[in-house]
Amino acid sequence: MPNKTFFWFFLPTGLAMILFIGLPIISTGIQSFYAQHDQVVKEVKKCDPFGCTVSIVVDQEKTSKIREEKPLGKFNGFGTYVDRNHLAIEEIGKFWNETNSFGEFVDQVTNLPFYKALIFTLTYCLFVTPNVLLLGFIIALSLNAVTRRIRGPLIFGTILPMIVTPLVGSLVLFWMIDAEGIIGANLQMLMDDPYLSLKSSKTLTWITIIIYGIWHHSPFAFVVFYAALQTVPQEPVEAAIIDGASRWQRVRHIVLPHIYPVVTFVALISLMDNFRVFEPIIGFSAEGSAQSLSWLIYDNLVNEEVILFGSAAATSMMTIVGIAILLAPVLIRTWKEFRTAR
Amino acid sequence: MRETNMKKILISLFFLLFGTSAYADCNIKSGSINILANDFPALRTFVETAKGCKGSADFKVTHSSEHNKIAVPALTANPSEFSARIAANSSIVPLMNQDLIRPLDDLVKKYGKGIQDSQLITIDGKIMAVAFMANTQHLYYREDVLKELGIAVPKTYEEVVAASEKIRASGKMQYPYAAAYKAGWNLAEEFVNMYIGHGGEFFKAGTAQPSINNAKGIATLNMLKKLAGLSNPDYLTHDSEAIKVEWESGNVALMTLWASRSGTLLDDDGDAKITAATKLTGPATVAGGNIPAATLWWDGFTLAKNRSDSDAEATFRALAHAAANKKMVADAADQAVWLIEGFKPGPKSIGVIEAVKMKAKPYPMLPQMGLMHGALGSEIVEFLQGKESAEQALKDVEAAYMSKAKEQGFL
Numbered sequence: 001m002p003n004k005t006f007f008w009f010f011l012p013t014g015l016a017m018i019l020f021i022g023l024p025i026i027s028t029g030i031q032s033f034y035a036q037h038d039q040v041v042k043e044v045k046k047c048d049p050f051g052c053t054v055s056i057v058v059d060q061e062k063t064s065k066i067r068e069e070k071p072l073g074k075f076n077g078f079g080t081y082v083d084r085n086h087l088a089i090e091e092i093g094k095f096w097n098e099t100n101s102f103g104e105f106v107d108q109v110t111n112l113p114f115y116k117a118l119i120f121t122l123t124y125c126l127f128v129t130p131n132v133l134l135l136g137f138i139i140a141l142s143l144n145a146v147t148r149r150i151r152g153p154l155i156f157g158t159i160l161p162m163i164v165t166p167l168v169g170s171l172v173l174f175w176m177i178d179a180e181g182i183i184g185a186n187l188q189m190l191m192d193d194p195y196l197s198l199k200s201s202k203t204l205t206w207i208t209i210i211i212y213g214i215w216h217h218s219p220f221a222f223v224v225f226y227a228a229l230q231t232v233p234q235e236p237v238e239a240a241i242i243d244g245a246s247r248w249q250r251v252r253h254i255v256l257p258h259i260y261p262v263v264t265f266v267a268l269i270s271l272m273d274n275f276r277v278f279e280p281i282i283g284f285s286a287e288g289s290a291q292s293l294s295w296l297i298y299d300n301l302v303n304e305e306v307i308l309f310g311s312a313a314a315t316s317m318m319t320i321v322g323i324a325i326l327l328a329p330v331l332i333r334t335w336k337e338f339r340t341a342r
Numbered sequence: 343m344r345e346t347n348m349k350k351i352l353i354s355l356f357f358l359l360f361g362t363s364a365y366a367d368c369n370i371k372s373g374s375i376n377i378l379a380n381d382f383p384a385l386r387t388f389v390e391t392a393k394g395c396k397g398s399a400d401f402k403v404t405h406s407s408e409h410n411k412i413a414v415p416a417l418t419a420n421p422s423e424f425s426a427r428i429a430a431n432s433s434i435v436p437l438m439n440q441d442l443i444r445p446l447d448d449l450v451k452k453y454g455k456g457i458q459d460s461q462l463i464t465i466d467g468k469i470m471a472v473a474f475m476a477n478t479q480h481l482y483y484r485e486d487v488l489k490e491l492g493i494a495v496p497k498t499y500e501e502v503v504a505a506s507e508k509i510r511a512s513g514k515m516q517y518p519y520a521a522a523y524k525a526g527w528n529l530a531e532e533f534v535n536m537y538i539g540h541g542g543e544f545f546k547a548g549t550a551q552p553s554i555n556n557a558k559g560i561a562t563l564n565m566l567k568k569l570a571g572l573s574n575p576d577y578l579t580h581d582s583e584a585i586k587v588e589w590e591s592g593n594v595a596l597m598t599l600w601a602s603r604s605g606t607l608l609d610d611d612g613d614a615k616i617t618a619a620t621k622l623t624g625p626a627t628v629a630g631g632n633i634p635a636a637t638l639w640w641d642g643f644t645l646a647k648n649r650s651d652s653d654a655e656a657t658f659r660a661l662a663h664a665a666a667n668k669k670m671v672a673d674a675a676d677q678a679v680w681l682i683e684g685f686k687p688g689p690k691s692i693g694v695i696e697a698v699k700m701k702a703k704p705y706p707m708l709p710q711m712g713l714m715h716g717a718l719g720s721e722i723v724e725f726l727q728g729k730e731s732a733e734q735a736l737k738d739v740e741a742a743y744m745s746k747a748k749e750q751g752f753l
Contacts, residue, residue, distance in 0.1 A: 036751040039439075041709060044466035048431065049473050049681050050638050050704045057465060058709050060441040074751065084745040091741075111730070113720070113742065179576050180591075194516060197575030202727060285579035288525030288723040299720070302411040305436045305712035310749050 025320065032080060032313035034073035037066045073310070080314040087318075088112045114315070117291040118322075123206065124292065125274040125326070128213040132270050133263065135214060136221025141251065143222075144229045155226070162219035170283025173212055174199075205289040209280045216280075217273065221266045228259040268330050275323050293319045368663055370397030373656025377643075378413060379428035381405040382602050384475055384678035385641065388428070391664035399656045409433075410527075417442040422646040425657040430641050431705045432712065434463070434471055439709050443470060443644040449658040456666030461681050463642060473642035474665045475678040477602050478702060479521075479535060480636060480693030481626055486619040487514060487595040495621075499539070499565055499628040499635060502596055506572040509595050519572040520585040521598040523726075528581050530719035531637075532598075537562045538703055539628040539635020550710045550752040552743050555736040561629055563725055563732040570726050578723065592616050598625075601693040605677045608690060622689070624696025636697055637705040640681065710752045717743040 040062040046055040082089040088109075095108040109115050143154055161169065176183045177198040188196045198204045232255055240250050256263075278294035281287060287295065293315060300312035375396060379385045389403050404424070406412065414436050416423040422442075429437060437443045445468040450457065454472075463471040481502070483495060488505070491512055496502045502519065509518035522528040537544070542558040545551060570577050574588060586603055588594050590612040599607075607620055625636035643661045645654050664670060668684035675686060679694040687695055705711075717739045725735035747753045 035749045038751040039709065042466075045464075046466075046707060047462070047464045048704060048707075049460050049463075049476060049640050050698070055465075056708055058439045058441075064441060076749075080749060083748065084741050111724075111734075111738065174579075179574060195575050199576040199579050200727065202729070285524065287720070288529075288578040289727070291720075299716075305410055305414075305433060305715070306439065306746075306750055307414060308746060308749055311746070 028313045028316050030072070031309055032317050033075060033077060035076040035080060035310050037063065037070070037074050039063065040066075076310065080310045081318070084112065085311060086114045086314055088114065113291070113296065114293075114318075117293050117296050120206065120290050121275060121277060121292045121294075121322075124210060124213060124277050125271060127210045128217060128274045128277075129267065129270045131214045132217045132221050133267060135218045136266070137225050137263075139218065139222045140225035140229055141255075143226060158222055159219040161216050162223075164216075166216060166279035167283050169216060170212055170280045173208070174284045177208060199284070199286070200289075202289040205284065205286050209277075209284060209286060209290055212280050212284075213274065213277065217270060221270065224262055224266050225259065228262040229255070232258050264330060264334060268327060271326055271330075272323055275326060276319070293322065368395035368397060368659070370395065370399045370656050370659050372399060373650075373652045374400035374402075374425065375653070375657045375660055376400075376402040376404075376424045377426045377428065377657070377661075378404050378406075378409055378416065378424040380409050380430075380641075381407045383605050384602055384674065385428055387670060387674045387677055388474060388664050391667050391670040392660040395660045395663035396656075399660070401660070413437065414440060414442065417646050417648065420648040421650065422648040425646055425649045425653045426661060427644050427646065428641060429471060429644050430477075430639050431707050432639075432715070434642075434644060435707055435709060435712060437644060438465070438470065442647055444647040444654060445469060446472065446645060446658065449645075449655065449662075453655075453659050453662050454666075456683065457662060458666075458681070458683050461642070461665065463640070471642040471644045472662070472665050473640040473681050475602075475641045475680050476694050476698075477600060477639040477641060477679070478625060478636050478694050478697040479531075479598050479600050480634075480697060481623050482589070482597045482599055482604075482607065483621050483623065484595040484616070484619050485621045486615075487518075490514075495623055496596065496626060497624075498630075499536070499569070499626045502626055503565075503568050503572065506569075506596055510572065515593060515595055517572065517574040517593060518595045519569055519597065520574065520577075520580070520588050520594040521569065522580060522582045522585055523566075523570060523573065523577040524581040524584070525578050525723045526719040527715065528719075529578070529722065529726075530715045532566060533562060533718050533722060534705070534715065535598075535625075535637055536565055536628060536635045538637060539626075539631055539633065541631055541633070544706060544711065544714055545708070550747055552714065552740040554714075555733065555740055559736045560732040563722060563735060565628060566722075567726055578726065589620070590616060601691070602678055604690040604693065608676075622692045624693060624700060625702060627700075632701070634697055634700045634702045636702050638694075638697060638702045639705055710747055710750070713746045713750060713752070714739075714743050717746065 040059040041056045042059045043054055044057050046053055081087055084091050091112060092109055095105050099105040099108060110119055139158055143151060143158065146154065175181050178184050179188065179197050184198055187198065188194055198208055236254050237250055240254060245253070276294045277292045278298065281290055281292060281295050297312045297315045297319070300308040300315065377389055377392070379389055386405060389405070393401050393403070404412075410433055413427055413433065417427065417437065418440065427437065427443070434443070447469050450462065450469055450472070457472055461473045462469045463473055481496065487509060488495065491508055491514070493505045493508055494501075496505050506518040509515050521532055523532060537554065537559060540558040540562050542554065542556070542562065544554060546553045574580065574593070580588070582600055582603060585594070585597060585599060586607060589597055589607065592613060604622060608617060610617075625634035627633065628635040643665065645657060666682060668682070671680045671682045671685045675688050676690050679685070679687065679691045721738040721742050722735050724730040725732055744753060
């Protein structure tokens with residue numbers, strides 16, 4: 001496609017992207033550099049059905065004047081980024097000096113909310129993405145081998161986990177693993193431990209969420225791989241069969257190289273999706289044991305009675321940076337291939 | 343000062359005061375009413391009663407247990423999505439902080455006939471809300487189980503622990519105790535209750551500096567952990583609704599739960615044997631303290647500032663009609679401890695009345711309390727899971743709170 005045609009073709013999408021993705025990101029970025037003005041408080045008498053007390057309230061007259069002058073808030077620079085609830089630069093320095101062993105240092109750092117969330121997010125990505133690719137590929141290969149007559153219903157059954165809304169899917173599993181649920185109760189019997197709870201143990205919660213993630217995302221990889229498998233040319237495959245190549249050899253040397261670009265694509269999308277893991281944490285009520293970066297943003301925006309816009313914006317920006325870093329190797333590789341292809 | 347007020351509440355709670363039978367005037371001609379409220383039976387009754395008075399005004403209501411998440415953004419918009427918000431001691435604070443609700447003095451003067459003085463929430467001399475019901479968390483127990491094992495009704499949390507251990511040892515129930523320990527708001531609320539029961543203060547006097555990392559804080563955490571050990575192992579995922587279900591399945595013999603939930607526990611749904619054996623008592627004390635390890639709550643209505651005066655007027659008239667409605671209070675006496683004139687407390691109100699008698703403290707209405715509550719909800723989890731010491735957990739809470747309070751300009 002000539003560049004000019006491509007430009008006009010892309011223009012509507014590009015405009016929509018700038019409007020609905022670009023501008024909000026810029027606005028979020030600006031927001032992350034601001035904090036609330038210093039609160040002007042005053043002592044007042046407060047009476048309710050249970051009696052009167054002297055208490056503190058925010059002085060609206062003075063506050064509204066400050067707010068009108070600078071509606072964005074107080075410029076904070078990278079203040080929010082480096083505070084204890086985010087990168088915690090100062091705290092990490094302190095831990096480094098105060099702790100005696102590296103293990104203790106790591107313990108202290110992973111106790112900080114941002115790093116706790118980052119570790120869960122990365123663990124989730126690293127376990128879910130490869131397994132999704134592998135499982136999706138295996139299912140695609142097997143389905144490609146069954147007779148055409150039953151393929152339709154089988155495909156439908158396979159993509160069901162993707163059709164089910166994430167929240168509903170995780171809730172169903174959540175009830176099944178309850179100490180009174182079918183999986184939970186049977187596990188207790190099997191392990192002979194009446195106190196075993198998949199929900200209260202951190203490790204088991206992580207494993208549950210990761211398994212759920214694989215279950216939920218595999219169909220996507222499957223669908224793409226299955227489509228790609230339909231384009232594998234038959235001649236080289238037949239030639240390989242005549243040459244006596246085993247099934248594995250055919251997959252390894254003909255099928256995989258052919259669908260390689262698609263694998264990269266699925267890996268990219270999966271990584272991005274998994275880095276933003278959020279719904280299963282809510283669905284499994286796993287806030288206590290597993291927090292992801294997206295969950296931190298949600299927590300700052302809705303879980304407090306006070307909305308922490310600065311914090312949420314800072315975490316959002318760092319999530320974007322995180323995704324960029326994670327995707328960098330794949331993107332660089334794609335770019336290089338694109339260059340050599342030209 | 344406090345003493346006389348306490349008396350006033352007790353009087354209003356205990357005695358049916360005959361006299362003026364004035365209902366709010368319901369001849370509303372215009373305006374649009376849109377109410378945001380939490381979702382439990384008493385509030386539904388209250389809003390329904392207000393609806394009966396809407397006249398020709400437009401009437402809408404949103405009942406949601408996620409009301410806290412919607413309130414501030416919805417009321418910040420101008421004009422605000424809602425004309426009224428049913429709030430409680432904690433949820434009125436963010437509205438006050440952001441200056442989102444209007445003083446009600448004029449409206450109370452004009453249309454507030456029948457609303458008692460004790461129902462008015464005044465801050466700095468201005469009426470900001472009209473309360474209509476009281477709430478607290480208190481103990482529920484299974485009379486049959488306690489009787490069978492010869493256990494007296496517990497009055498302190500130490501006794502709750504002992505009783506639960508005895509029930510467990512008897513083999514009757516594996517997890518005899520339940521409370522809403524779901525990580526987040528619920529868990530933090532349990533900490534607040536227990537810490538107040540220990541006589542703790544959340545902030546250094548007159549400042550927003552936290553002060554929970556002390557012996558009382560540690561004792562609070564240890565008590566919570568002991569109770570958690572007697573609860574279903576999934577306790578970190580259990581909210582009020584979940585423990586209600588546990589109770590109705592007969593898995594639990596002792597429970598700390600909201601008074602406002604007693605109605606659904608004692609209704610005809612579910613196992614009649616369990617319902618018959620479900621008894622209510624006051625909140626427990628802890629560590630030899632006099633005041634209960636519980637906080638008193640009021641629910642009341644506030645009016646949005648960013649809404650036209652005519653809408654505010656219509657909304658106030660409809661809600662005031664419900665907030666001074668003796669018929670509603672008599673019909674729905676089971677649903678709540680109403681602060682409205684004419685309320686005769688029944689057996690389901692024992693918890694709140696005992697709490698008031700025992701001089702329970704109201705939930706602290708400080709501008710920065712929401713941040714502390716939020717920090718507690720996430721940072722004490724690891725202690726309960728046994729991954730962290732009590733000191734470390736409290737240190738984390740303070741640190742998490744400080745960063746948030748700095749961002750919000752409180753420190």
